[in-house]
Amino acid sequence: MATVAVLGFGNQRLYERIGAAEKLGGEPPFGGAAMAIEFAEAGHDVVLADPNLSEQDPEHVDRVADAGVELTEDDAQAVEGAEMVVLFTPFGATGGIIREIASHLEEGAVVCPTCTSSAFEIHESLYEAGLEVPEAVGVMPAHPAGIPGTENHRAYITARGTGNGTVLATEEQAELVEEVLSSTGKEVFELPHVELVSVVGDLSVVLLKRVIEALKEFCAVKALGAPQEMIDRQAMMTLATLAALIEAGGIGGLLETLDEEAIEASYSNMEPFVDGVEEPEGEPVERFVVLPGEATREAVIELVGERGWRTVRMRAWVDLYKKH
């Protein structure tokens, strides 16, 4: 059994507005409150902190308290003694919250971003607060891959390695996080790289699923006589180019830049060679580095400095979560 602090009750108004209960089942409160409930029900010693606790629906607060969760408005107090600190904090708020709680974190504790912050952002904020990752404090996502508390939420996604070889959590911290997440009865997927957690677990999964289908279909054009290495390189450059266009002008800008008529004229020549889907064989990728485009890099260097940029090298995620 572990001591767990969950920071952030969850934006219940958002869940109501998007119809989370109707679409995915379950009863509010969702989000951080629901994670606190399920950890407590699994037998852990749980505290839920939210500075605006008094503004929450009293029925929701009662449901949390009834599950045995301790409630407080004080983040710093909540993390004292906690082995695992889950951040279900608003987009853009993580840096400030880490500054507030840094000196209260237990030696060897592990901080877990969910879907509102990134492991890289927390790594950076802890570093700025003078804490070494993972020796002093580890970072390991506890990404819910769904809205916690909905019936359909059946998995957590986590990772401790990164594409550039940095490891953000010790073995001990990783075991603790996996134990706590597994104890909820949900499936826990440990991915090889934290960069993939948001890609697989967040909004992005909608795009990811389709792009994977498209890549398998693309492999089938091998019928045209192209070797797999060439298929791979064309795919790499296509996705990198689209990423750069989106960075510069958004998806709307990309669509304006490409000529859809030209695409149709060109595609009609390839279509007869695309039949079916092929899954190429491969080995899991041990090391990779995502180099975001110029605009992101400049914004991030401004934000965290050249040293920060060089330290983690996967700064675009930081920018994503800091801005929203």
Next chain:
Amino acid sequence: MATVAVLGFGNQRLYERIGAAEKLGGEPPFGGAAMAIEFAEAGHDVVLADPNLSEQDPEHVDRVADAGVELTEDDAQAVEGAEMVVLFTPFGATGGIIREIASHLEEGAVVCPTCTSSAFEIHESLYEAGLEVPEAVGVMPAHPAGIPGTENHRAYITARGTGNGTVLATEEQAELVEEVLSSTGKEVFELPHVELVSVVGDLSVVLLKRVIEALKEFCAVKALGAPQEMIDRQAMMTLATLAALIEAGGIGGLLETLDEEAIEASYSNMEPFVDGVEEPEGEPVERFVVLPGEATREAVIELVGERGWRTVRMRAWVDLYKKH
């Protein structure tokens, strides 16, 4: 009317093996030979050079000659006096051919890569040969977006600008290329950036078409309450991350790295929010820079040096075409 040199007869064995005539209509010879024929039939003064001319099917050679095309085995001789030089040369051969023809190119001529080389690769090779682009010699793709000579081939794709602002062809060179390509009766699409020519016109179009569909679908998850800027950034990071994984381990490596079960578990929570397709508005992208991953960058710096890398900055395409 223009003087045009086409270098490269086209790999007729490949076209036969993949069933180009059956699938796309038309009669061989396809490829460079077919481009030479259609330029000549449009009234231009055309020479076709191929060092292995004697190994071509005599019937194919006759068809070219009957169209009024001059035939030679000597590339250097063919480009003398040519205003437009089309490279339909084998993958990986461009650097050597540029070295061979550089001193024979007319002042102000324009060199046109098709689907076997890239504008950046030619730019680099001309630079190494001591020629300034576009003042001494311009570069402008004449990408056939299909197999020349097949009935279905109905468009050429070209471009003269680049994402980083470099312009590879003068106004005069661009007008010449457009005039020659248009005179064939085919549609000519001029894209804003040469980086997009291969993405739109080559194998990649199969992937591009699907990814564009996926991006429009992804925009529809806005229903979840996310602002377009966040959708854009998630898309950008997802595509950049996939590109980096493909660079490191190919499409096979990417599939091994991602956990498809985790993707399914996560996607099931997003699916109820994806309904339909949304086309976000946007402005064409004026500037963008594709930063390829570490491996490509290192390979390219080794190939063309730090200066070359910095000059054009879109070196991965060079690598793609030089290797294959």
